[in-house]
Amino acid sequence: MRRVERCDCWREGLSARLMEEARIPPRYRRCDLETFVTYPNEKLLGAVKLARRFAAEFPAIQKGLCLIGPPGIGKTHLAVAVLRRVILTKGARGLFYDTRDLLRVIRSTYNPLVRTAEMDILRPVMEADLLVLDDLGSEKTSEWVEETMNLIVNTRYNERRHTIFTSNYDDTPDDADPDCLKSRIGFRIHSRLHEMCEFLEFDGADYRHLPPNGGVDDLVTMWKVKPNRRTLPARAKGPIRAQLRQPAQGKGPDLGWTGGKAGS
Structure with missing residues (x-):
């Protein structure tokens, strides 16, 4: 019996459809692991190496990725490059969302004038073979946000579906730091x-x-002169109180900042 094989045009059509459904923003549609410009930066080179291995071994991998670092260092490029690679080479169902945009779209379904149901948005997010959630932690925190994100993350965790997260927030052990990822x-x-x-x-x-x-030399120079993002002003150890100065004759009490006079 003769075996029927898919033609190249069918595969190309499938790849094009999967890429369109992935919702990759136009700015990132050409991101590729081979075009990612690297320079002598050990941790960056390690991240690129792991991203390439992830794409090559997908879906036979144990864990997803969480890329953490300051803005502009290539986290989204790497995440999208991996997403594109597994779509084009493995035929995977991939999906990209900026976290804030995802929450905005879900919230919009509560509008009675919008015909899209909440699960119409959530189902592809929870069922994608590979999901990229960009800029995790940038959303304004609330009970609804936490419960919605918990539903997405737990569902993908339980179903063993892989996810790539990016975030600008440090994964520090200091639970009291309001700007840490936790x-x-x-x-x-x-x-x-x-x-x-x-x-x-x-x-x-x-x-x-x-x-x-x-080029590479410029990137090295920019990196070396870049200020350490973890060097932040010391936090006040107690509540800040306005200090009253002695008022000038005939004037009301003056607050100890340049914001004006009390009672003016």
Whole structure:
């Protein structure tokens, strides 16, 4: 019996449809692992190496990825490059969402004038073979946000579906820091992420500031002169109180800042 084989045009059509359904923003549609510009940065090179291995071995991998670092260092490029690679080479159903945009779209379904149901948005997110959630932690925290994100993350965790997260927030052990990843996304999601993802924290030059004809040497220079993003002003140890100065004759009491006079 003669075996029927799919023609190349069918495969190309399938890839094109999967790419269209992946919702990759136009700015990132050409992102590729081979075009990612690297420079002597050990942690960045390690992240690129792991991203390539992830794409090559997908879906026979144990964990997803969580790329953490400051803006502009290539986290989204790497995440989308992996997503594109597994769609085009493995025929995987992939999906990209900026976390804030995903929550906005879900919230819009509560509008009675919108005919799209909440599950119409959530189902592809929870069932995609590979999901990229960009900018995790940037969303304004609330009980609804945490419960919605918990539903998505837990469902994908239970179904063993792989996810790539990116975030600008450090994964520090200081639970009291309101700007650490755990505080931004909640303890439950943070715990799940450590079970389902390999964390890659790296720093580097901001590619968005690279001159049009810039190259590796420029990236190295930019990285070396870049201020340490973890060097922040010390937090006040107690509540800040307004200090009253002695008023000038005939004037009301003056607050100890440049905001004006009390009672004026």
